[in-house]
Amino acid sequence: MFYGFDFDATMLRIASMNLIMHGVASPDIHYQDTLSQGVAEKRPQAAKSSFDLILANPPFKGRLDEQDVSPDILRVVKTKKTELLFIGLILRMLKTGGRSASIVPDGVLFSSSKAHVQLRKHLIEDNQLEAVISLPSGVFKPYAGVSTSIIIFSKGGSTDEVFFYDMHADGYSLDDKRQPVKDNDIPDILAQYQRWCDRDGDFSGRTQQAFGVPKGDLVAQNYDLSINRYKQQVYEAEQHENGRVQACQRASVGFCQRRASQNLLRSRSFLLGIPQPRCI
Template sequence: MLTDTNLKSKVDQLWDKLWTGGLSNPMDAIEQFSFLLFLKRLDEAEDLRERQAKRRKQEDYQPQIPLEMRWRHWTQMKADNALSHIKNKVFPWLKEMGNPENQEETNGMDNSENQEEANENKSSFSQYMQTAEFKINKSSLLIEACKAIDEMKISEQNQDVQGDLYEYLLSKLSIAGRNGQFRTPRHIIQMMVEMVEPKPTDRIGDLAAGTCGFPVNAYQYILEKHTSPEILYDDKGQKQLVGNMLSPEEAEFLQTQALTAYDNDSGMTMLRIGSMNLMLHGIEHPRFFYKDTLSKYFDDKQTLDLVLMNPPFKGAVDPGDAHPTLAGKSKKSELLFLHLILRVLDMGGRCAVIVPDGVLFGSSKAHVEIRKKIIEENRLDGVVSMPSGVFRPYAGVSTAVLLFTRGGTTDRIWFYDMEHDGFSLDDKRQPVAENDIPDILNCWRHRFDAEFTTQNEERLAELKMQIAPLKAKRLLLLKEINRLTFENAVAPADDEPTRIALEADNQLLAQLHEQMTPLQAEINQLNRQFWVSKVQVKGNKYDLSASRYRQIEQDEEFYDSPQVTMKRLLNLEEVMAAEVREMEGLLE
């Protein structure tokens, strides 16, 4: 989520420059921006490696990027020389980045089956960069664009900047959100990753990866968990994810086989950007492939130990193109992806997937069938219901995270009804203090901890005891305020005592609410997580809506008795009659 207004302004300025500079195709502008951004961040990554080597006193460190290919080198050239250099040297070098050593051998394969296998073993970045073009043809535009990127100070941003910038550019094109394809906020991705706890030996996949936010965060999580605490942070307090506690076999597996992603962007822009994102975060040979994973051409079965993804919502799949295992299940992509996930997960494999709320409570045969399949044939571990603003400004749909394990038995299901994610739930999505995610993670980790549950129950009982007398006092105050409000309305204009008494009671009520608010907020927080039995869910046609099961205590509202209301109506009638008589006297 790109929230920095200054950064947005600079992106807008660069966008205008690319547009007026001849890149009239919006997707071309986005792609060329991505290439430049990638080159800039490669330079910054080399800087980081050099600092780490110096810190570890590695005097024999050899740079991974030749000096003549580095941003700091060619951006200092004269404009015409810089354009020639990037077209003739830097970009050809960039297109070959990420190739494994056996590339020449794999390129020599002739038959299509072997070629497909070769492509699977080849870095997705080099594979999809073969047809890429550097389309900036004006030297002045190149220098202006590079200066603009320098001014963005992207390395200082504490976020997945490349994906965020790409998302922002798409939003300017009114493309983001089309067919439900929009970028998952990074803090939601991180929450999901922490809940499933990826391991170095897991085969991790995203079947509709976009900019590869899930694979990137899974990779970073594993590195962080396997980096010694004493070197995790550098002198500036920035994380150094080196994974020094990984065994050589784990490190090799993590680099070459652990992460696999797919996307069906036929224009290849998404595949290039996602591959660049993986490389910038340390995956030297990305495995991000062009495939429609719902189609009959994707046959994978039991090939993954962990699926992390946010499938496209709203999409409809052509039944004739769907895989035989999916054909007839539904036309809705969000339902078909759930069937697909169950197919590609190995036994015991885990999943964290975002679904629209309709998946949780839809009454169609297809909706009920997939929920039943997950619950009856597998283990549904948890449901995190998210508020409707999480995907704004691109979509206002309410969503949830389903966490399940292939195989196993579902006896009861853990729910959390999230109300705040740390950002405002409007289109601006500004940071706010209210954030349930730390509590979600804490409750999830301790969900089987009897002591944790007991402490929560005891605290809840204590809070209810504290707030009960305040609520009783509130009802009495409301009764008195109601009485005074009526009396003030019918009293003469100079009746000061009634007005003063009403103001005093309203002040007391405000003070009482100040006392109750923190207590009620903590009660609500403790009630957001709860367990629901399988029997109960089955009895509701496998409905997984948190709102159906969450028990919320409603505050008792004050209502006057009918007798009091009738008495006041009579009193009001008498006052009105007196005023009418007074007006008649004036007319005489």
């Protein structure tokens, strides 16, 4: 059975029609603010520990009055930010062992506010955070250009290691036109994640698109979940005919290297008497 909640009447009609077109004859879609205190009274069966699977794309950058939010959610994360409150709501609505895949703005993964760290710590210490899939900027164009990721987690259990994937393409151009293109990482994400779940292969190397990060490393970084915190970039020094040394990222030769690496090469060039590198 498929359920859904929203307090936008237009979205309710669109969601119902979408489910019907995909074979769900009687979609159970309701007009309801699921963050409010009244949801437990109006729909007690759906408010707590009711669902095996929740897929969500919560509102970004919204703010609510804490007095209107259910106290159960505020006990998970005390904040006014909707992108954090909805993750707390999802945890409340899942059965123990239930799973969720939710799209969140990247700020949820790395922001250092007390509420952000509190939520990430709760996901890792009190639940099983399974995966963080970093999406390329542009997947929501032309409607929004915010950088986002998918987090996959289960209610309860414990986190030992987290699967990370650096997605570069989704089969469509990353501009406002969003036209079909050949590059598409989605099949590889599914294959690599299945291998990860089956413990088939070595995911310790962090130079690839798919890799694992042990819980201890996450804790050491204050529960930071941004992929750039853990992925290792590979740089090569190339000698050109004119004698200049240029550092290029193996995955994207021709782009300027990161500032830190550039400064390091400049220092080495100065000490060795080699002309300083320039970006092209």
